[in-house]
Structure formats: structure tokens, C-alpha cells
Amino acid sequence: MDSEAFTILIPLAFTFGLLALGFFAGTAIEKKHFREIRQREQKHRKLVAINFRSLPENWQATESRLVTGSVVISLDYFKRFLAGLRGIIGGRIKSYETLLDRGRREATLRMKEMALASGCNAIINVRLETSKLASSRGDGKGVAGVEILVFGTGVRISGKEG
Amino acid sequence: MEFQDRLPEEGINYSKTHPLREFAVLVAGVLALGVGVFLILSFLLGQAMRFIPPEKETRLFGGLSDQVQEFFTEADDLESQERLETLLRDLSANWPEAPYSFEIILVAEGEPNAMAFPGGLILVTTGLLETVDTDNGLAFVLGHELGHFAHRDHLRQLSRGLAMGTVLALFGGSGSSGAPNLLRLSGEIGNRRFSQSQESSADLFALELLEKRYGHVGGATEFFECILETEGESSSFLSTHPAPKKRIDVIKSVVLKRGWAVQKSSP
Numbered sequence: 001m002d003s004e005a006f007t008i009l010i011p012l013a014f015t016f017g018l019l020a021l022g023f024f025a026g027t028a029i030e031k032k033h034f035r036e037i038r039q040r041e042q043k044h045r046k047l048v049a050i051n052f053r054s055l056p057e058n059w060q061a062t063e064s065r066l067v068t069g070s071v072v073i074s075l076d077y078f079k080r081f082l083a084g085l086r087g088i089i090g091g092r093i094k095s096y097e098t099l100l101d102r103g104r105r106e107a108t109l110r111m112k113e114m115a116l117a118s119g120c121n122a123i124i125n126v127r128l129e130t131s132k133l134a135s136s137r138g139d140g141k142g143v144a145g146v147e148i149l150v151f152g153t154g155v156r157i158s159g160k161e162g
Numbered sequence: 163m164e165f166q167d168r169l170p171e172e173g174i175n176y177s178k179t180h181p182l183r184e185f186a187v188l189v190a191g192v193l194a195l196g197v198g199v200f201l202i203l204s205f206l207l208g209q210a211m212r213f214i215p216p217e218k219e220t221r222l223f224g225g226l227s228d229q230v231q232e233f234f235t236e237a238d239d240l241e242s243q244e245r246l247e248t249l250l251r252d253l254s255a256n257w258p259e260a261p262y263s264f265e266i267i268l269v270a271e272g273e274p275n276a277m278a279f280p281g282g283l284i285l286v287t288t289g290l291l292e293t294v295d296t297d298n299g300l301a302f303v304l305g306h307e308l309g310h311f312a313h314r315d316h317l318r319q320l321s322r323g324l325a326m327g328t329v330l331a332l333f334g335g336s337g338s339s340g341a342p343n344l345l346r347l348s349g350e351i352g353n354r355r356f357s358q359s360q361e362s363s364a365d366l367f368a369l370e371l372l373e374k375r376y377g378h379v380g381g382a383t384e385f386f387e388c389i390l391e392t393e394g395e396s397s398s399f400l401s402t403h404p405a406p407k408k409r410i411d412v413i414k415s416v417v418l419k420r421g422w423a424v425q426k427s428s429p
Contacts, residue, residue: 005400008354012347015340023181034172041169077340078181084341085188088195088333094184097176104175 022078030098037105044112049123049152056124063156065118069110072133073103074145100148104128107150120154127151189344192333196345200329200352207321214317216261223281223316227265230279234269237288243268246286249297250304256374257308264308274385278307280316293388298372298381298427305368312367315360322353357402365409366416373422381427382417383410 055061075083075096082095107128115123128150135144237243250266262282271287274294278284284307294300310316326349334342372379386406397405417424
């Protein structure tokens, strides 16, 4: 194996190494997270989060407060790579879809957990916001990550369990 | 319909396609696209190349000779310089369609090497003179460089580089990590393989020229055999030049096929 071959093999190995790392680590983390999310969603099913702007008529609220849940996520190399390829061909960026779905659901769960901790048993006026976090890249391209914020008005409804 | 209080299924807001499948499909697709555009561009540029006559090529690259000489130190060996000039003259006399006049310069460099530059300049290192003793062996090396001129390999490389650059510019701007890198590396692999085929063609040209000049092809493999002895098998699939052993084998099989004579080379 001569030095000319290495000028190709080393960058290639590096790229595939990063891809493999992103793929294996990322996939394992993702599976685990989805399992955990589903468990918590099941647990919190009774605490409804709705996006009515105002209280439904037959609800009597004794308490209300702002509740928020947020999560900051970053992409692994593998996901970013796939998204870059999609940028040429077009179509659903499936690698991002799972990440964002996890983010939204996690943020929603955190909001519910905050509501529960503050003594609320329902959340109204639920909204979602996504913000991009600036990356430290010199050319200004790319994002460091994304923050998903889910917020609403937590209320204590009398006559409701929980 | 009664309301059923249950958690929705998974996979509503995301696809359950396995990421590796997504990866395979996308990489195959982008590579196919890239290769397609590259081939079309290369073909078009190759056709356009036919309209650049050698005289224009000499004018375009004429200044290279001076620049190159600044980079290398000319060897102070008049005898060897004259020997090389004679060899080249006699050799190219057997190539009447030679498009330009050639200039040969001996440079002081330990590494055995010969380089062809667009416009007709050939550089030979003193290291080469030390490695290859016989006239025939040297003539083969010179013939190989003439082969690059005959096949206009420099222009071909330029047009390949242009095509590659265009493909990378088209596809690389999607702000991604890795994807343009992958394209560039694939392009480079293709380039290496193509370069190897160019070197083989130049070898065959040299062989024919040698036969015309000397009536036999003894000494053709001298350079490669010396390299094998000193460096061993070092080239590979990804090198710009084919492996010395392979070049020797190809030469030998062509000699056999064409029934050329192999006599002792004159020192």
C-alpha cells in the first residue's frame, strides 16, 4: 500500500468512521429514548394538554400558572450527512423526522411533568415553538442544534381526578 | 363513534424506514447523479478538446517551461544532456506526426523520474540516469513521455478536473457535512483509475516507438525492474500509476502478441 493510496483511504476511513459512530450511537440512543417516551406518555395520559385558548365552559379552575417544557437537541454526523444528501435529491428528510418527533414529545412530557409538580391537572392553550441555535462555524452555515419549547397554561380543575 | 382513550401508534410523524436503507438509497442516488453529470461534461469537454490544435496548446502553456526551471535546479552535466537530446531526437524522428518540437532538460534530483509538461517540455532527473544505464531503457522512458503528448493526456486531465469541479460546485453547496467530501473522494478514485489507464497507453506508445527506432524492444522493462528491486511492490489499486510488476507483465504480453524481437540493449 503506497502513500498515494493513503491520500484517499484516510479521508474515506475518517468519513465512514464518523458515519458509523453517528449511526450506531445515534440509533441506540434513539431506540431507548422512544421506549422511555412511550412509557411516560402512557403514565401522563390523564393529564390532558389541549390547545383551546380559553377554558372549556364546564371547567372550573381554581389555579392557573404557566408551564413549559423544553428540550435542546443536536444532530449526529450520520443524520446530518443524510440530510445533506436529501438537499441534493429532495424529499422527506427522514433522519430529521425521528429526531424532531422525539424532541416534541419529550418537551410535551416535560411540560406535563412541570404541571403535575405544580399541582395542575390539565393544560390549556398549548403552543409549540422551535428555535435554531446558532453554530460556531465561521461561514455561518449549519446549526448547533434546535430547541423545542412547548408551553401552556396549567390549570387545576375542580372535580377532575389527578 | 365512541371516543377511545388510547395512545396513538408510533410512526405517525416519522418514517419507520431503517436509516441504513435510507443511507444506501441516497448515496447510490447521489453518486449516480454525480457520475452521470461528470460523464456528460467529460464527453463534451473531450469533444471540445479536438478543436485545440497543438500549436495553441504550446502557446497556452509555453510559459510553463520557465516556471518549471525555476523550481528545479538544472544539472551541470553537458554530456548527459547531449546524450538525452540525441536519444530524444532519434526517437521522435520515428514519430513524424509529432505535433510540436520537444525540449528536454536534465535536472539535479536524486529520485529517478521523468515528467512531461504541456507544450513539449520533458524533464529528466539525474536519479533516472543513475538507475537506467542503457540507451534503450532511457529511450523507453522518453517514449513514454512522448506517449503522454501523443494522447494529449494533460488536456484530458484538465478537462476531467474541470468536470469534477463543476460537479462538486453543483452538489456541494447544500451546506452538508460529508456529502461533498464523499463525491470528491469518489471522483478522486475514478481519477486514479483513469490515470493508470493513461499510463498504460503511454507505455504501449513507448514500446512501439522503441521497436521502430531500434528494431527490437530490449530494455523496455529496465526501469520498472530497477524500481521493483529497490522499492518493491508499492503501487496499488488507488495509485496514479499501475504497479511496476503489472506494467512489466503487460509489456511482455504485448511483445509476445506482436512477435517483436528482444535483443540486448546498447549501453
